[in-house]
Amino acid sequence: MSSLFKKLNIFNGKSAPTQPQHKSNKPPNTGFRQQRLKSWQPILTPQSVLPILIFFACIFTPIGIGLVASSNGVQDFSIDYSHCESKAAEEFENIPLKYVRHHFKEKLSYQPQWRTFINDDETTTCQLQFEIPNTIKKHIYVYYKLTNFYQNHRRYVESYDHRQLKGKVLKYEDLSIHCKPLRGEGEKAIYPCGLIANSMFNDTFNPKLIGADDSTEDFELTNKHISWSIDRHRYKMTKYNASDIVPPPNWTKKYPDGYTDDNIPNIHEWEEFQVWMRTAPFPKFYKLALKNESAYLPDGKYSMDIGLNYPVSIFGGSKSFIITTNGVTGSRNLSLGITYLIVAGLAALFASVFLIKMVFQPRTLGDHNYLNFEGSEGTQHDEENANEEIPLRDIL
Secondary structure, eight states: HHHHHHHHHHHTTOOOOOOOOOOOOOOOOOOTTTTTOOOOOOOOHHHHHHHHHHHHHHHHHHHHHHHHHHHHOOOEEEEOOHHHHHHHSSSOOOOOOGGGGOOSSSSSSOOOOOEEEEOTOOOEEEEEEEEOOSOOOSSSEEEEESSSSSTTOHHHHHOHHHHHHHTTOOOOSSGGGGTTSSEETTEESSOSSSSHHHHHOOOOOOOEESSSTOOOOOOEEBOOTOHHHHHHHOOOOOOOGGGGOOOOOGGTTTOTTTTOOOTTOTTTTTTHHHHHHSSSSSSSSSEEEEEEESOBBBEEEEEEEEEEOOOGGGGTTTEEEEEEEEEETBBBOOHHHHHHHHHHHHHHHHHHHHHHHHHHSSOOOOOOOOOOSHHHHHHHHHHHHHSSSSOOOHHO
């Protein structure tokens, strides 16, 4: 009967069902998949380790000394003005020393001072008065520093729409989902959308250091070319109509009546915005506000007017006004050079220990050529011992 069914299947043009083939999980027989690649494992001896430690000590020492010398050459002046509105009076008074930090070639002759006053538009201005004790012949940079502000948060870093920043007209529904919850109000899109733009630093700095006495002239500063060149090409003037967009919620002080056709910000030329949009990797960061790369800063008594608009108490941070020059590694930072010197010192210390050990307590090393990793002779010897019958008395 089985042969008859087979014949019928043949005549019907149908083949008998085949059983599925079992797929093997065995790796292919290659040197990489079977872990047969040749390897090299160095044998560390005092003779081989000692030159390496001496090499690191000789290389890291001059690098560390150079970095420390470069950082010491940077002159800077920093004032934490976070509490200026609450602690400063209408007349000049000394700033507490815990809010002041400076590094100059010469000592200050008097302590920095501050005061606050109300402008005609009911905004508060903090006026700082300080001394530059010696002429600075390098480029001058004015930064603001924020602490405890986490621009590196994952949702914060992604909270913008790059198409909108390139000038494209996008409706509220077409904006990036990363801009939530600041995509739009009603049917109008927020321009620029997202958390980064909404939290932009908006304290204002006077574009000059004003001479505070008759013998000191004003020192001009500029906010041009403070952003990266790649950022200046990344942002474009928007093609939105003013009736289609609204400013971010925290911009209402600057745009109390919203946008008009005359006051829409041109982010292609607004370099303070471009500087802020490049997020910082750490919660304490500097951002460039003003600079002067064409003139020396003479010694004298200066003042700086800062418009207070940015609250820092809500996130437990601080804000500082900083005047500084730059070195090879940027602003003054001794930690990198000290780290190099510590590594060089440890390498020299261990090299000395190994050298003393080799001289006074030498140790004869075994010749590793006599080591047998094949295991042929040892295996045969173990098999012979295993075949021998051991009396029970010896075992007990």
